[in-house]
Amino acid sequence: MKIRAALDFIILCSRHPLCTCAVLLALWMILRRRSDGSGAAHAVSWTRTRPALLILAAMVFAAFLSTSLWYLLHDGYASDVEAMVTSVSWWVQTGGPLYHAPDADPQYSVLYGPMVYLATGFWLDLLHPSIFAAKLGSLLALYVSVILLYLTIRRLVSGTLAFGMTAVALLLYWTAGTSAMLVRPDPYILAAVCLGLYAAGSSRRIPAVAGAALALGLAVNLKVHAVLYLLPVLTLLDERHGSRATLAALGLGAVAVVAPFALHDGISLLNYLSWIFIGARHGLGLDNLPHLFSRALFFAIPVLVLLSAPGRPADRPWMRRQLVTAWAAGNLMVIVLAMKPGAGQVHLLPLIPINLVFAARLWPAEGMRGLLFPDRGASWRLGAVTVFMIAAVVTGSVSGYRSTRLAASRMENSTAISADIRGILAEHPGRAIGMGYSGDSNYFHLANLRPLLTFSGNPLLIDAVSLMDSRRANRQIPEATLAALDAGVIDLWLVPRGRQPFRLANWYPPHDDVFSAEVRARFSYHYRLEGHSRYFDLWGWDQSAALDGVLTQVSAGSPIATLLE
Numbered sequence: 001m002k003i004r005a006a007l008d009f010i011i012l013c014s015r016h017p018l019c020t021c022a023v024l025l026a027l028w029m030i031l032r033r034r035s036d037g038s039g040a041a042h043a044v045s046w047t048r049t050r051p052a053l054l055i056l057a058a059m060v061f062a063a064f065l066s067t068s069l070w071y072l073l074h075d076g077y078a079s080d081v082e083a084m085v086t087s088v089s090w091w092v093q094t095g096g097p098l099y100h101a102p103d104a105d106p107q108y109s110v111l112y113g114p115m116v117y118l119a120t121g122f123w124l125d126l127l128h129p130s131i132f133a134a135k136l137g138s139l140l141a142l143y144v145s146v147i148l149l150y151l152t153i154r155r156l157v158s159g160t161l162a163f164g165m166t167a168v169a170l171l172l173y174w175t176a177g178t179s180a181m182l183v184r185p186d187p188y189i190l191a192a193v194c195l196g197l198y199a200a201g202s203s204r205r206i207p208a209v210a211g212a213a214l215a216l217g218l219a220v221n222l223k224v225h226a227v228l229y230l231l232p233v234l235t236l237l238d239e240r241h242g243s244r245a246t247l248a249a250l251g252l253g254a255v256a257v258v259a260p261f262a263l264h265d266g267i268s269l270l271n272y273l274s275w276i277f278i279g280a281r282h283g284l285g286l287d288n289l290p291h292l293f294s295r296a297l298f299f300a301i302p303v304l305v306l307l308s309a310p311g312r313p314a315d316r317p318w319m320r321r322q323l324v325t326a327w328a329a330g331n332l333m334v335i336v337l338a339m340k341p342g343a344g345q346v347h348l349l350p351l352i353p354i355n356l357v358f359a360a361r362l363w364p365a366e367g368m369r370g371l372l373f374p375d376r377g378a379s380w381r382l383g384a385v386t387v388f389m390i391a392a393v394v395t396g397s398v399s400g401y402r403s404t405r406l407a408a409s410r411m412e413n414s415t416a417i418s419a420d421i422r423g424i425l426a427e428h429p430g431r432a433i434g435m436g437y438s439g440d441s442n443y444f445h446l447a448n449l450r451p452l453l454t455f456s457g458n459p460l461l462i463d464a465v466s467l468m469d470s471r472r473a474n475r476q477i478p479e480a481t482l483a484a485l486d487a488g489v490i491d492l493w494l495v496p497r498g499r500q501p502f503r504l505a506n507w508y509p510p511h512d513d514v515f516s517a518e519v520r521a522r523f524s525y526h527y528r529l530e531g532h533s534r535y536f537d538l539w540g541w542d543q544s545a546a547l548d549g550v551l552t553q554v555s556a557g558s559p560i561a562t563l564l565e
């Protein structure tokens with residue numbers, strides 16, 4: 001019982017790192033007042049802990065690397081979005097449109113920018129389409145971001161401190177679960193932000209401008225709001241190389257933003273904007289504000305502690321007023337956007353490298369020995385730095401462990417499910433096969449392997465992630481999609497075994513059904529249960545029903561729809 005209570009307490013602390021910091025800092029202040037040690041004694045004690053901190057940082061790197069490699073080599077996905085990104089990436093790579101019109105018969109588009117699909121498609125094409133290839137691109141982007149972050153911080157502080165601060169970044173990445181290593185825009189955004197930070201600190205103008213422009217183009221083409229993460233980058237560039245360099249980076253960045261739409265025939269800017277407007281109708285979840293604000297404040301502690309030093313920020317050579325303004329404005333605007341339903345804490349991830357680089361800029365400028373070890377003893381700032389590191393270790397390690405366990409549960413039996421799908425594909429050559437949806441989260445992991453169908457040349461008609469976004473914006477499934485269902489565009493649907501086809505709760509509140517009664521009614525009329533595999537029911541299109549034409553449209557209130565309810 002005592003062990004269980006201790007574990008519950010640690011989990012509670014990991015969920016509230018800012019409160020944990022506050023409590024620990026209060027204890028620090030109480031103990032400091034009772035201590036007679038001088039500042040020099042505290043400094044010696046702090047120096048002696050450096051080997052232990054280096055070992056801890058190395059352990060963090062090893063754990064993060066081993067977890068990412070474990071995930072890379074696993075057959076399944078830890079997130080539902082990954083399957084959508086992978087399927088659409090290969091669809092585009094093989095000639096399909098990336099963004100269809102909102103009222104078109106296929107429904108698979110979302111508001112992500114084109115670069116995540118183009119990058120994932122590149123690796124799928126290079127290494128042969130597979131789940132491994134899709135994951136590899138994201139992990140390489142994450143590794144590049146870590147290397148660039150270390151090199152950026154290393155310009156400002158010692159190698160030991162840069163190594164430790166990069167380890168802290170990995171711990172903080174883990175506070176958002178496994179998001180930093182998934183097939184999503186997030187690892188690519190981290191790479192773009194770290195590229196921008198590294199480029200802006202270059203002493204040579206042309207590489208600095210080119211790197212910042214490339215980072216801007218990549219980030220905005222991953223998520224349109226990612227321009228906010230580049231505000232501090234552009235401000236750093238302006239400080240080091242002047243306004244002309246910043247304007248040049250903005251101009252070249254704008255060219256990079258429009259390049260995919262201008263150069264790729266399958267990427268429609270008009271349709272992309274349509275899906276952005278649909279996502280803008282999701283609104284904001286004000287209930288998430290306290291959590292997001294406290295988490296962003298926790299991430300900002302390294303900067304806030306150093307900014308608390310005496311003197312005005314405008315008088316400091318390493319942190320001018322415009323830098324502080326850009327940093328604070330970027331943080332606040334990102335918090336607001338993270339309140340969008342479906343967004344959440346993952347939107348705060350790119351703030352982590354920005355905060356650590358800004359802290360590293362202030363570290364030598366403020367004279368850390370005098371700041372943390374004043375003449376009369378250790379200051380509260382040393383306590384704040386110490387408790388922040390403790391909270392980062394607790395929160396990161398607990399969140400990393402729990403998210404890895406969750407990923408393992410979501411990928412359970414993925415090898416057997418993959419074999420089952422491949423067997424179905426082999427037994428039904430020449431048929432258009434689609435993934436049907438049904439059940440709760442306990443069954444959705446079956447649909448996460450739907451990229452295997454796309455890899456085999458099957459068409460994309462319905463992706464639940466896109467439909468969930470549409471339903472949140474109060475959009476119904478278009479009539480063209482229903483007509484495609486009637487016409488048997490998908491000849492064979494795979495539905496989790498024993499489940500009613502197309503009954504799925506939305507992720508978004510109020511968590512109503514993604515598919516209407518009319519969808520289920522039309523499906524029931526046009527499709528028949530042909531058989532079973534180990535994990536799926538096989539529903540085939542009934543051509544005789546289509547030829548009869550007895551039922552071409554079923555309203556939600558019709559008798560057959562009522563029966564299906």
